[in-house]
Amino acid sequence: MATKISQIETSQVEKRVTLRFQSDRGRDYLYDDVTGAIFPWSTLREDVLALSLAGRLDGERERLADVHGARAVDGARRLIENWRSRYGAFARPSGDGLDAPVPAPDALEPLVRARSFELLLVLTENCNLRCRYCALSETYPLNRQRTTRRMSMETARRAIDWYADLVRPQMAQNPRKRFGLSFYGGEPLLNMKLVTDVLAYCRDAYPNTFLPVMTTNGLLLTPEIVETLVEHDVMLAISIDGPQAEHDRLRRDIRGHGTFERIAANLRRIKADHPEYWQRQLTSVSVYDWGTDVEAAERFFDENADVMPRTVFVNAVGAANTDWYERYSEDDRRRTGAALDRLRARYKQAKIDETEASHYLTSLVGIDIYSVLLRRRVGDNRVAFLPYSGACMPGDKVAVHVDGRLDMCERVSGRCPIGHLDAGGIDYERLGEVIQEYRDQVTQRCDRCSVTKHCSVCFSHVETEDGFRRSPSICANTVAGTRQRLADYVSVLEENPEASFQFETDTASLEQRLLLQY
Amino acid sequence: MTWFRLAADVFLVEGDGADALYDVHGGRVLVLDEIARGVLHHCEANEALPAELEPTVKAFLDALEEAGLGAYEDSPAHVEKLLLHQPTNWQGMCMQPPNFSRADWSLTDRCDQDCAHCGRSGETLTWEGCRTCLRRSAEGGDAWMPERPAALVAEIAALGVRTLHIRGGNPLLVWDALCGVAGAAAAHGLELVVTTPGTGRSPSDIVALCHRTGAQLNVVVPACETGAVEKAAPLLDALAAAGLPGFITVLLTPETQALRRTLRDEVAARWNCEPSFAEVCLRSEAKGGFRLSHVTADARAMTPWSNAEAFFFRRVGNTCTYGAFEIGADGKIRTCIGLGDIHGDVAADGLRRALAGDGLYGAWEQNKGRIAPCQNCALRLACADCSAFEVAGQDDAAAKAAYCPIDPADSTLAAGVGACGISGFVRGVVLA
Secondary structure, three states: OHHHHHOOOOOOOOEEEEEEEEEEOOOOOEEOOOOOOOOOOOHHHHHHHHHHOOOOOHHHHHHHHHOOOOHHHHHHHHHHHHHHHHOOOOOOOOOOOOOOOOOOHHHHHHHHHOOOOHHHHHHEOOHHHHHHHOOOOOOOOOOOOOOEEEEHHHHHHHHHHHHHHHHHHHHOOOOOOOOOEEEEEEOOOHHHHHHHHHHHHHHHOOOOOEEEEEEOOOOOOOOHHHHHHHHHHOOOEEOOOOOOHHHHOOOOOOOOEHHHHHHHHHHHHHHHHHHHHHHHEEEEEEEEEEOHHHHHHHHHHOOOOOOHHHHHEEEEEOOOOOOOOOOOHHHHHHHHHHHHHHHHHHHHOOOOOOOOOOOOHHHHHHHHHHHHOOOOOOOOOOOOOOOOOOOOOOOOEEEEOOOOOEEOOOOOOOOOOOHHHOOOOOHHHHHHHHHHHHHHHHOOHHHHHOOOOOOOOOHHHEOOOOOOOHHHHHHHHHHHHHHOOOOOOOOHHHHHOOOOOOEEEOOEEEEHHHHOOO | OOEEEEEOOOEEEOOOOOEEEOOOOOOEEEEOOHHHHHHHHHHOOOOOOOOOHHHHHHHHHHHHHHHHOEEEOOOOOOOOOOOOOOOOEHHHHHHHOOOOOOOEEOOOOOOOOHHHHHHHHOOOOEEEEHHHHOOOEEEOOOOOOOOHHHHHHHHHHHHHEEEEEEEEOHHHHHHHHHHHHHHHHHHHOEEEEEEEOOOOOOOHHHHHHHHHOOOEEEEEEOOOOOHHHHHHHHHHHHHHHOOOOOOEEEEOOOHHHHHHHHHHHHHHHHHOOOEEEEEEEEEEHHOOOOOHHHHHHHOOOOOOOOOOOHHHHHOOOOOOOOOOEEEOOEEEEEEEEOOOOOOEEEEHHHHHOOOOOHHHHHHOOOOOOOOOOOHHHOOOOOOOHHHHHOOOOOOOOHHHHHOOOOOOOOHHHHOOOHHHHHOOEEEOOOOO
């Protein structure tokens, strides 16, 4: 009977947006995407919700009471009706014309001025490595490719002046705010002269305005360069994939030689010369694929924490617009999946036991659970005209290319620029068109999705040769991933209601205890 | 086996002596006795209920279920607390703008009155002193004034501040500066409130200023002074005759707090206005058993929250000072006249740099969960009184009794809620 009742169609106006999942113990839960709330669930509650949404609960109450008891039915009804009436839970209006229209260009500009938080300078399109999975290589034919072009100081200065003017209203409103200034490439240290000049210019012209950040392969971190980076307190994200064999498997120099030993030597020297800087401002970012022994990588970073900076990101090699994974077999995929499952189990047990988990483990597995903590709340501010997916509003970040062209971030292919320094900066008419295309092609049906608050899909994930297109697999993967991380999250808290999830990056801090303990 | 879990919008708040159950949506607080406290801690630890429950305990849990405050479960379950309205605290480049709402600016320390408690901040304790013209120092010197006051007002407006509150001393004594600031505030669309004892300038000038700039007067009646009402009467009469909105704040002392009702009735009768009350006393008087009149007269310290956001805000912010800062007569940034910590120096560094440190924002988050003795009190989220913040961290631990009748360590609080004069949204649950 339960299955039958659960299949009742809700009205066309409101669509049910919930996701059922089970904890490791087998306990049923329901996640509601309207409120972001998680409910212990049961067959009875499912029946009552389905009947309630169909407007048939009054007529079926007696029959349910015969099976479950009147008290239990009334309790389930109270729970569901309270959440429906107080917070609008379980179902969302669905259909065309519900989203706010994309604002006109003159209304978009003040929004960007009020929100933008990071300027990225692509200092060079060249690199001293030939990593086999590089986003600028033929592995990703859609992306911009490696060239010898580099940014001039003139372009960089114009970019910085333009951006400082863009965010002037925020500076007036938020005296503590610092804006990200990210040095990007290719390998940004190939244009170190420009890094030095830009840092000096920002210090003199815009003191206490920018937070400088650099993503680098670490090969060129000579003592002289490091002195400059220390002087300006530049945060470094250094690409290290794991132990030497794993790192050198894919991260090789122009002559095809491994790079691990040279980078490790640089890191040892930085730690010896500038231990406080090493501790505070150096981080590792890692990539893995189906050829990686992720358990060995986790052990490596944990056992070498005295040299290897703390890991803050571990990402899989991107799977969109590439045939990269065709080199691996189904066994490779299964082996990697099994290893990830074991690491996930280890992470959960560490949280239950309140023991330490390594930075690599936290970045690889814990970040999924943190994303449950960070799921968007009803009161959080997404712009009304871009309510779905995990996309930034274009303009939140601005990437300036070597020639002054503007992109919405460093991850997009470059085929869809949003302006040019030569044309006065952001082209707000174009910006509106980009947002509209994304809405039309990608998020049009998201109002009926059950995991919108967990979606990390953004412009860079849906680029194709024909523009922005949503592939069915990207949504299926989001749903599956959400179910897994919700299950992981409640499984820990079932075993230890006091379990602590500390989330902290350079841009956010959130502690589970703050949310639960009163 | 059966489990019982509290609902997502019901919070069990621990205190030293008693715990309290907060029904966020229903706006209720239930102070629990030892038995109720023990039962709910057992439930919230995800432990199964005993097969045989005491009838009173069973009736208690049934009542919670029927009120929608909890539910029986057939296995251990994670019930996540309501996550609405609890934003992430973004740092660094993603930091959200502070919600600046009010700036207090002391234009002068000069005053033409000679009130006994004024300007003795080292010796006195004040309650709601921000509503009054009480000064930190009675030396009466000229205040710091920027070269271009209008530019400072523009900077204040650019922060998003909505209300500019001009204080003193008596700002009517620096008339030209007041007119300049008021004009700039009007030009930037700021709501302007001027707090003054109402003397030192003709009522007609003041009424004209109010008409010109939209300024609202907060006239302080220092009840410590003989004939204080009569001194303020000409201005209050003129404001009433002009139909101008304004406020009246009566400043009480231990000697005059008995006059509270009389003064309220007199003000209401003459100017058709319900006055606010503020109080000041010597620290020695607080140690001697002085009780604030609002503890006994209005019981206003315990205040129900108006909505769920307001409840959650009490968890993370200072309900009184959040969004506010004071530019003192010395050009220093503080949170308010009642709190002495300096967070920046406008005179030396300009406003933006003076607000670039973390001190002010930390003070905004100084909620009752972070200060002694309130952090040990189960009713800390039911209380909206700012007195505790003024006393916290000072030597006058005995002063706590002046503003709060509750002992956080009292394990019999559930039975004694009524005796504390606490209003109806807080009730006791006694199962023993």
